[in-house]
Amino acid sequence: MPVTLDVDDRSVATLLLDRPRKRNALDREMLESLLDATGRLAGRTDVRAVVVRGAGGTFCAGADIGDWVAPSAPLAAELSKLGRDAFAAVAALDVPSVALIEGTAIGGGFELALACDLRIAAGDALIGFPELRLGNLPAWGGLARLIDVAGLGTARHLLLTGELIDGVRAAALGAVTAVAADGDLSAELSRVVDCFTACEPAALALAKQVLSGFDSDLPLEPAMASYTAGLDSSRRRKQDFLDRQAARKIGVSS
Template sequence: MNVRTEVTEHGVAHVLLCRTRKRNALDRATIEQLRDAVAGLATRSDVRVVVVRGQDGVFCAGADIGDWAAPSPQEAAVLSQLGQDTFDALADLPVPTVAVIEGCALGGGLELALACDLRISTSDAVLGLPELGLGNLPSWGGTARLVDVAGLGVTRHLLLSGELVDGARAAALLVVTSAHPQDGLDAAVEATVSRLLAAEPHALALSKRVLRELRSESSLEAALAAYTAGLESSRARKQAFLESRRTSRAARAAASTAEAS
């Protein structure tokens, strides 16, 4: 399983991405498992807070490029809608949700974090929306959500420039709620969860309902992301990215072999 869920006796649901060999990248199977996990949590009356985290110190490297390298128009549309529906379901949970960001939250990984109510990051985590460099658009609601949390100016800069920022800079830009040294991350998460648990649950649910009515939405995002995924220029950029990654892995393996001998 690429997604594991555990609910504590205090009503804290921990949703863990554990596709570590791919830096918790979101392929179709992982998104489907995340969708099912969220649907299961939505039916539980004992869940009061949801914490989303990545295993082995990496939150999420984004969408799995392998799924997006050369999809048919139909496949691209399905992947776009699947991710958007899953992240919408996470955002619509009646309980508060917290993303714990370590390592990186890139592209679809940042979109996942933005679907949570709060984002707590390490100061040195790397965040951003590099999709345009690969010929794609964010496809899972991240553009509208980033406008909501950080404003149009920050969204325009991060989306159009593709700049990657560290957690400390992301906190200054309001992309994340707070940023902390690695050794202070767990304490910060625990303090936040404790504050959420101290609130009256019904009032929290009503607050989320009010906030849901105020959020931005873009019906074009998924459709345009699916369209750009089918462009030849987009496919060429993603294939070049995958080839570069394969070359880097081969070089590292050769260097390790040489050192061993």
């Protein structure tokens, strides 16, 4: 399975994005696997916290561009809904969740991190929304969640410029909640988990319900993302991206 679920002896569950050769890019199978794994977590009384992380030294490089080069309108809408449903399931977990960000968390990867309650990033991690450079818009609820955690000004900057920022700057802007500038993510994660496990589980679950009442929503986001995915200019940009990726691989192997 491209997303695995493990629960350790501290009652901490880990959702591992396990597609390292693609930098954990999210294709249909991975989104379905994430939705399935999150569904198996829902309602479990033996889990106190959830960690979402990526295999191979990177969190998630975003949506698999191959799925979005030339999707039909129904397929684009279907993929938008699948991603939104999967990330909404992460956000709706009764227990607190933490995204452990190293490498990259861009595009859909950043949206997944934003679906978690907290985000711990390495200082040199790259974070942002480069979708406009590929002719697309975020599709999976991340823009509204970024507005919630970092404000409209930060959301405007990251979306409209497509700039990728490091973990230190992301923490300064409020896009991540903690940064491990020395790269020791495990120590910061352990500290946060200790805070979670010191709390009363029922009170934590109720606190999450209370806070969910303040969540923003951008109802036009999936429709606009599906529309832009079908534009010829958008398809050309994504195909050009894939062509450049392929050329780099040939250059490395020759």
